[in-house]
Amino acid sequence: MHRFILVLILVWQSLPVYAGELEVLHYWTSGGEAEALNVLKSMMKEKGHVWQDFVVVGGGGESANAELRQRVIQGLPPASAMVKGPDIHRWARLGFLQELDKLAAWQNWDDNLPDVIADVTRFDGQYVSTPVNIHRTNWMWINKKILDEVGAEVPSTWDEFEQVAKKIQARGYAVIAHGDQAWQDATIFESVALAVGGPEFYRRAFVENEYAVIKSETMMKVFAQFRRLKPYLKTDLSKPDWNIATEAVIKGEAAFQFMGDWAKGEFEKAGLKAGEDFICAAMPGTRNQFLYNVDTLAMFKLSDKADRKAQEDLASAIMSEEFQEVFNLKKGSIPARTDVDLSKFDECARLSRKEFHIAEQKGALLPSIAHGMATTARVQEEFYGALHDFMHAPEMNDRKAMVTLAKRMRYGSYAIN
Numbered sequence: 001m002h003r004f005i006l007v008l009i010l011v012w013q014s015l016p017v018y019a020g021e022l023e024v025l026h027y028w029t030s031g032g033e034a035e036a037l038n039v040l041k042s043m044m045k046e047k048g049h050v051w052q053d054f055v056v057v058g059g060g061g062e063s064a065n066a067e068l069r070q071r072v073i074q075g076l077p078p079a080s081a082m083v084k085g086p087d088i089h090r091w092a093r094l095g096f097l098q099e100l101d102k103l104a105a106w107q108n109w110d111d112n113l114p115d116v117i118a119d120v121t122r123f124d125g126q127y128v129s130t131p132v133n134i135h136r137t138n139w140m141w142i143n144k145k146i147l148d149e150v151g152a153e154v155p156s157t158w159d160e161f162e163q164v165a166k167k168i169q170a171r172g173y174a175v176i177a178h179g180d181q182a183w184q185d186a187t188i189f190e191s192v193a194l195a196v197g198g199p200e201f202y203r204r205a206f207v208e209n210e211y212a213v214i215k216s217e218t219m220m221k222v223f224a225q226f227r228r229l230k231p232y233l234k235t236d237l238s239k240p241d242w243n244i245a246t247e248a249v250i251k252g253e254a255a256f257q258f259m260g261d262w263a264k265g266e267f268e269k270a271g272l273k274a275g276e277d278f279i280c281a282a283m284p285g286t287r288n289q290f291l292y293n294v295d296t297l298a299m300f301k302l303s304d305k306a307d308r309k310a311q312e313d314l315a316s317a318i319m320s321e322e323f324q325e326v327f328n329l330k331k332g333s334i335p336a337r338t339d340v341d342l343s344k345f346d347e348c349a350r351l352s353r354k355e356f357h358i359a360e361q362k363g364a365l366l367p368s369i370a371h372g373m374a375t376t377a378r379v380q381e382e383f384y385g386a387l388h389d390f391m392h393a394p395e396m397n398d399r400k401a402m403v404t405l406a407k408r409m410r411y412g413s414y415a416i417n
């Protein structure tokens with residue numbers, strides 16, 4: 001009888017006490033992204049919770065914000081959502097986010113998160129969001145076989161890039177695989193701006209949104225440099241997704257892609273090795289400068305006790321060293337926690353962490369505007385719109401494009417956020 005009771009107690013203890021439901025808004029649908037997310041899903045399943053995907057299709061999260069707003073207005077927020085940069089503060093200011101300070105103290109987030117990340121994930125001194133990674137957007141990905149075949153080195157300036165591009169074109173390969181979407185144009189544009197104008201210019205234009213810096217000769221030069229890349233962009237209009245462009249580099253149809261390091265998740269999923277099959281390097285003119293894009297899962301206030309427990313488990317799993325390692329090995333990024341060792345990571349990840357620290361010291365660690373880290377979603381929308389006009393409207397010369405950008409960003413900043 002005693003043994004029977006003991007077995008019952010053991011079985012009861014091994015059962016999840018609170019099986020909660022976790023609805024999570026995200027836009028991780030490519031092969032590499034989905035595999036990385038599965039790490040988190042399995043961890044939550046092991047805890048006995050039920051995972052509910054709230055997927056908003058669209059790379060770069062173009063449509064995610066609007067969907068989230070709708071749900072919150074209806075009084076039905078998900079347990080957690082991918083929210084980035086200043087938008088985290090906006091949700092927190094409106095009182096929708098759950099503070100996570102006890103957990104943060106227990107897992108010692110303060111000592112193990114870089115300042116720029118702690119600053120965006122805290123509001124009024126309290127943590128309200130969990131950073132899963134650090135992505136870098138000013139990367140270029142190169143098919144090594146093509147580069148070797150044309151006998152070229154990795155270009156480190158835009159002039160060198162053009163020389164290499166001409167050789168590649170002469171051999172009949174596409175030069176830059178690119179998806180025709182505003183956020184993808186913006187991803188290239190922000191790195192060109194950093195290369196041409198330098199970190200101070202970037203900060204004043206895209207973080208401080210100084211009108212006189214956006215409406216300037218330097219910004220015109222940025223557009224002029226971007227224009228020089230246009231003939232080398234290979235877009236497949238029927239399939240504009242970023243991962244289709246990555247696939248073209250993987251298959252050896254195109255030599256380059258200018259994209260954040262989520263692209264590396266695709267190379268890895270295809271079994272390709274950094275340094276052997278593909279090369280990662282900072283985009284021309286941006287070595288030791290770092291445009292960061294941090295995915296964070298913000299936790300929305302919930303009323304159900306079991307769901308709240310599930311949410312706590314989610315936050316705690318995300319901030320564990322174990323998750324940060326396994327997830328980022330698949331996602332292409334590096335861990336947000338600086339105490340996670342990179343011995344299992346490849347040379348791109350190690351270069352990323354090295355240049356993150358160098359950039360941090362020299363004032364060249366900057367938030368990505370293309371990925372919602374530098375400004376509000378509203379200003380970002382105008383930024384995208386101006387770039388779209390530049391890419392598609394034939395009358396857009398560099399001056400007109402610069403003036404349009406300045407006016408649209410100023411208009412966006414007037415909107416109530």
Ligand code: BGC
Pocket residue numbers: 027033058059060061135242262293294295371
């Ligand atoms: C996100 C990445 C995502 C990429 C493509 C970026 O804005 O931060 O996590 O992989 O968009 O969807």
